[in-house]
Amino acid sequence: MDKVNYHKTQNQEISLIDANYQTFAFQRHYHLDFHIGLITNGQQKFHYQGASYQVGAGQIVVMPPDELHDGHSLLDSGYQVKVFSVDPQWLSDLAELKRPGNTISFNQLIVHDSSVFKPLAQLHHSLAEDNLSQLAKDCLPYEGFNQLFTRYGALGQKTAIPLGQQSVNTLKEYLMANLDQPVRLEQLSELCQLSPTQFQRHFKAKVGLTPYAWLSRLRLEQGMKLLKSGVGGTEVAHQIGFYDQAHFSKAFKATYGVSPSQIS
Structure with a gap:
């Protein structure tokens, strides 16, 4: 059974999705934000830039804004995913971009790294809770995403189509x-x-x-x-x-x- 929950956070540039997708399939679409999805159970299949990908539990999909892709469950039992929707400008501020026209990107579409996955999963859980102090909710995203960016982030020039x-x-x-x-x-x-x-x-x-x-x-x-x-x-x-x-x-x-x- 499909079950999807959307959550706001104290940071307007970051929102959360906690979902169990079984029959629901995403048609070709794009997002205005970065979507960073943590697969916690099952397997997802998606197409991106002419290639087909499969991701499973413990893997992270880093989907840039404005990029066409689809998505559906590979198994009849469905898949579970925790998603961060992050404003590109927030990530740019995290990277402390110095030069006009620079933009943040990631050098891997799929990340399989438990030392990054676990802190992000904990961050997702923490931001969805109400028992954290305001300062903690302000600071935790910088800590959580900094490791992802440090290991897999890259800087480049924004290319006009x-x-x-x-x-x-x-x-x-x-x-x-x-x-x-x-x-x-x-x-x-x-x-x-x-x-x-x-x-x-x-x-x-x-x-x-x-x-x-x-x-x-x-x-x-x-x-x-x-x-x-x-x-x-x-x-x-x-x-x-x-x-x-x-x-x-x-x-x-x-x-x-x-x-x-x-x-x-």
Whole structure:
């Protein structure tokens, strides 16, 4: 049976997922944050950048933001996972990036290292509890993620994915500022100085999704962030461009396996 719990933490840049996935399968999607998943039981299978991967208990999956992937249980019995959703800027601050344009990355997609797994599992448990002092909850994430970054982190330059006369990131910034608006294909193609046909073809080739599917995911990812920050479901629906809460709730549950009201 599928069971998913989302938790906020005292740090707005870090949230938690504690899940048992059995039948629920993630279609191709991306996140706005780093998702660091600790497999605690069972096995998961996923596709990423044209390759297929399997992960099991004791392994960590470090999925960067904006990267397409899917995921489902390899076994009928399902798999259990504890996930940290971490704002990229928070990790950048942890790495103390000095130069403009630098970005944090990790040199392994799958980490099998008990000396990193165990502290992160304990951190996940601690952040979900209410019996820690405020200072402990503030400090523990830095300690927990520092070891992961020290061993497997890397620094690099943020690379822009060109799209006509703009980049995918420029397009993302434009859409984030207009999520509540009825975006037209002509607007996006003009922004990139491409014809609508060229824009659709180039976008799918560069990103791996249609513009409509990519925007739909962007809206839901932003919706998740707003829910975690305490904004009510009806207001979230309006802010990200859904006509009403019913349509938003249906799309949200199909994407994340839970209803908006279950995000705490």
